[in-house]
Amino acid sequence: MKRYAIGVDVGATNFRLALVDSRGGLFHFRKFEVGAPRTAKGVVEQVGRAVEELKRASKGRIIGLGVGVPGIVDYERGCVLRSPHYPDWVHENLRDMFFKRTGLSTHLDNDANLIALGEMWKGAARGLRNFIMITLGTGIGCGIVLESRLWRGERGFAGEAGHMVINFDGPFCPCGGKGCWERYASQKGLKHLIEISQNDAKAEFLRENGGDAELITPEMLSNAAGRGSPFALAVWKMFGAYLGAGIASLVNILGVENVIVGGGLSKAWEFFADAALIEIKRRTYAETAERIILRRAELSDSAGILGGAKEVFSSRDRHQE
Amino acid sequence: MKRYAIGVDVGATNFRLALVDSRGGLFHFRKFEVGAPRTAKGVVEQVGRAVEELKRASKGRIIGLGVGVPGIVDYERGCVLRSPHYPDWVHENLRDMFFKRTGLSTHLDNDANLIALGEMWKGAARGLRNFIMITLGTGIGCGIVLESRLWRGERGFAGEAGHMVINFDGPFCPCGGKGCWERYASQKGLKHLIEISQNDAKAEFLRENGGDAELITPEMLSNAAGRGSPFALAVWKMFGAYLGAGIASLVNILGVENVIVGGGLSKAWEFFADAALIEIKRRTYAETAERIILRRAELSDSAGILGGAKEVFSSRDRHQE
Numbered sequence: 001m002k003r004y005a006i007g008v009d010v011g012a013t014n015f016r017l018a019l020v021d022s023r024g025g026l027f028h029f030r031k032f033e034v035g036a037p038r039t040a041k042g043v044v045e046q047v048g049r050a051v052e053e054l055k056r057a058s059k060g061r062i063i064g065l066g067v068g069v070p071g072i073v074d075y076e077r078g079c080v081l082r083s084p085h086y087p088d089w090v091h092e093n094l095r096d097m098f099f100k101r102t103g104l105s106t107h108l109d110n111d112a113n114l115i116a117l118g119e120m121w122k123g124a125a126r127g128l129r130n131f132i133m134i135t136l137g138t139g140i141g142c143g144i145v146l147e148s149r150l151w152r153g154e155r156g157f158a159g160e161a162g163h164m165v166i167n168f169d170g171p172f173c174p175c176g177g178k179g180c181w182e183r184y185a186s187q188k189g190l191k192h193l194i195e196i197s198q199n200d201a202k203a204e205f206l207r208e209n210g211g212d213a214e215l216i217t218p219e220m221l222s223n224a225a226g227r228g229s230p231f232a233l234a235v236w237k238m239f240g241a242y243l244g245a246g247i248a249s250l251v252n253i254l255g256v257e258n259v260i261v262g263g264g265l266s267k268a269w270e271f272f273a274d275a276a277l278i279e280i281k282r283r284t285y286a287e288t289a290e291r292i293i294l295r296r297a298e299l300s301d302s303a304g305i306l307g308g309a310k311e312v313f314s315s316r317d318r319h320q321e
Numbered sequence: 322m323k324r325y326a327i328g329v330d331v332g333a334t335n336f337r338l339a340l341v342d343s344r345g346g347l348f349h350f351r352k353f354e355v356g357a358p359r360t361a362k363g364v365v366e367q368v369g370r371a372v373e374e375l376k377r378a379s380k381g382r383i384i385g386l387g388v389g390v391p392g393i394v395d396y397e398r399g400c401v402l403r404s405p406h407y408p409d410w411v412h413e414n415l416r417d418m419f420f421k422r423t424g425l426s427t428h429l430d431n432d433a434n435l436i437a438l439g440e441m442w443k444g445a446a447r448g449l450r451n452f453i454m455i456t457l458g459t460g461i462g463c464g465i466v467l468e469s470r471l472w473r474g475e476r477g478f479a480g481e482a483g484h485m486v487i488n489f490d491g492p493f494c495p496c497g498g499k500g501c502w503e504r505y506a507s508q509k510g511l512k513h514l515i516e517i518s519q520n521d522a523k524a525e526f527l528r529e530n531g532g533d534a535e536l537i538t539p540e541m542l543s544n545a546a547g548r549g550s551p552f553a554l555a556v557w558k559m560f561g562a563y564l565g566a567g568i569a570s571l572v573n574i575l576g577v578e579n580v581i582v583g584g585g586l587s588k589a590w591e592f593f594a595d596a597a598l599i600e601i602k603r604r605t606y607a608e609t610a611e612r613i614i615l616r617r618a619e620l621s622d623s624a625g626i627l628g629g630a631k632e633v634f635s636s637r638d639r640h641q642e
Contacts, residue, residue: 081608153576157609164570177604249485255474283498287402
C-alpha cells in the first residue's frame with residue numbers, strides 16, 4: 001500500500017495542503033481561505049476538516065502530518081509561541097491539537113523552515129549542503145540549512161532574521177526593536193520605502209494608482225515597473241538594496257554561499273534581484289562575494305507542503321534506522 | 322613522556338605562545354612584539370624562533386602547533402586570505418610555512434575561533450553546547466559554536482560578524498560596505514562614537530585628555546568613566562547599545578542564548594555591559610530575551626593559546642579513533 005504524508009502550509013490569509021508521496025509527488029492540492037475564528041482552535045478545526053477530506057480521497061496509508069505556521073515555534077515542544085498574523089496564538093501547542101483533531105502524528109515547524117526543506121527536496125536548493133532560505137511576505141521568513149540539516153537554534157528560535165537591525169535608529173518594529181530588516185525588505189517594508197521615496201515621478205505614479213500611498217500593493221508596483229515607471233523601478237531597486245544588505249550580513253555571519261529567495265514578493269524578482277546582488281557583493285569580501293549564488297525559489301505555493309511532508313518521511317526513516 | 326601542544330595567538334602588535342598539556346595546563350607563556358618585516362615570511366620566522374625556544378624548554382613530546390591569526394582564514398587549505406593588520410598577507414599558506422619552519426604539524430585558524438575554543442575548554446563557555454564568542458579589539462572578531470563544534474562556514478569565512486550592517490547608510494568601511502558593526506562596537510568604533518557624541522561634558526573631557534579626539538584611547542575613556550566623567554560614561558553606554566544591537570541580530574539569526582564577550586575592550590565591561598543587555602532584550606522577543614546570558618570572557622591573553630592547543634589535541638584524538 002502506498003504511503004503518503006500530508007503537508008500543510010498555513011499562511012496569513014489562507015492555508016494550502018496536499019497529499020505527498022515519498023518521492024515528492026503531490027496530489028489533491030487544496031487551498032482554503034482561513035475563516036473565523038482565527039484562534040488556534042478555530043484554525044486547527046478548519047485545517048482538520050480539510051485533512052479529513054484528503055484522508056478520504058487517499059487510496060494509500062497516511063503516515064503523518066507536517067504543518068508549517070508563521071511565527072516562532074518551539075519545535076521540540078510543538079508549540080507556537082507567537083505569530084504575527086494570529087495574535088490569539090500565544091504559547092499554543094498546535095502539534096497536540098492537530099494530533100487530537102486528525103489522529104495523525106504531527107510535525108509543527110516555522111513556515112520558512114519547511115519552505116527551505118521543500119526547496120531542498122524538490123526545488124532551487126536541490127543538492128545544496130548549506131543555504132539560507134529567505135521568504136519575502138508580509139514580513140521576512142528565514143530558514144537556515146547547515147550540513148543538510150535545518151539549524152533551528154536552541155529552542156527553534158533561529159531564523160528570526162527579519163528582526164536583525166539594518167538601521168540602528170530606524171522606524172519602530174512591533175518586536176520592540178527599531179530599524180529591523182523587515183521594516184524595509186518585506187511587504188510592510190515596501191510601504192515604508194514608498195513613503196520615504198522622494199522621486200520626481202512619485203506624484204505621477206500615485207495619480208495613476210489611486211492616489212493613496214497607503215493602498216499601493218506590490219502588484220501595482222510591479223505592474224508599474226513593468227510599464228517602465230521610474231518611481232516604481234526606483235522603489236524596487238531600493239528594496240533590492242535593503243534585501244541585499246541583510247543577505248550580506250547573513251553571509252558574513254554564516255559563511256554560507258547559496259541564498260534562495262522565495263515568498264510572494266519574489267514574483268518581482270526581475271525588478272530587485274540585480275540591485276540585491278550588487279549590494280551583497282559590495283558588503284562582502286571579494287573572496288566571499290565571488291562565490292555567492294543568489295537564486296529564486298522554484299516551488300512557490302507547494303514548497304511548504306513538500307517540506308512538511310519531507311519532515312514526516314525523514315522522521316519515519318530516522319525512527320526505523 | 323608527557324605530551325604538549327604549542328598554542329600561538331598572533332595579534333596586531335604582538336604574539337603570545339605557550340606550551341599546553343592535554344589537561345589545559347599552560348607553561349612557559351611568552352609574549353613578543355611583532356617586529357619587521359611583518360610579511361608572512363617575517364612573522365613565521367619570528368614565531369618560529371619562539372617555538373624553537375619552547376621546544377628546548379619542554380621536557381615532553383610536542384605533538385603539534387595551533388596558531389590563531391587575525392583575518393579571514395581558509396581553514397581547509399590553511400591559508401590566510403586577508404588580514405586587516407597584515408596587509409602583506411594575501412592568500413598566504415601560513416600553515417605550510419609554519420610546518421616547514423618548525424617541523425610541527427600545524428593548525429591555522431582565525432583568532433576569534435581559537436579564543437572561542439579556549440573559552441569553551443577552560444573559560445566562560447565551559448559546558449556550553451551553543452554560544453557566540455565576540456572579541457572586541459581593533460575590529461570585532463566572532464566565533465560561532467553550534468552543537469559543541471566551531472561553525473566555520475563553507476570555507477572558513479563564517480564569523481565575519483563585524484561586517485554585518487548596523488546602519489545602512491553609515492560610515493564607509495574598508496571592507497567595501499557602509500555602517501558595518503565594527504564601525505561602532507570596536508576600538509575603531511569607539512573613535513567614531515567619540516567623534517559623533519555631542520554632549521555638554523565633551524569639551525571638558527577633551528581638555529582633560531590632551532585635547533585631540535583622535536588620540537583618545539580606550540584606557541583614557543575607561544579611566545575617565547571610572548572618575549565619573551559624564552561624557553565618557555555616555556560614550557561607553559552608546560558603545561554598549563551598538564554592541565547589544567549587533568548581538569541581538571546574531572541571537573535573532575542563530576537562536577543561540579549564550580554570548581561571551583572578550584578582547585581588549587572587554588576590560589571596560591562595567592561601563593558598557595548593562596547598556597548592551599538592555600539593547601539585546603529590547604531587540605529580541607520576550608521568549609528569547611529572558612533566556613539570553615551575556616557573559617564576560619575569563620581567559621584574556623591565554624584564550625587563543627589554549628584554543629590553538631585544544632585544536633591540536635582534538636585533531637589527534639579524532640585521528641586515533
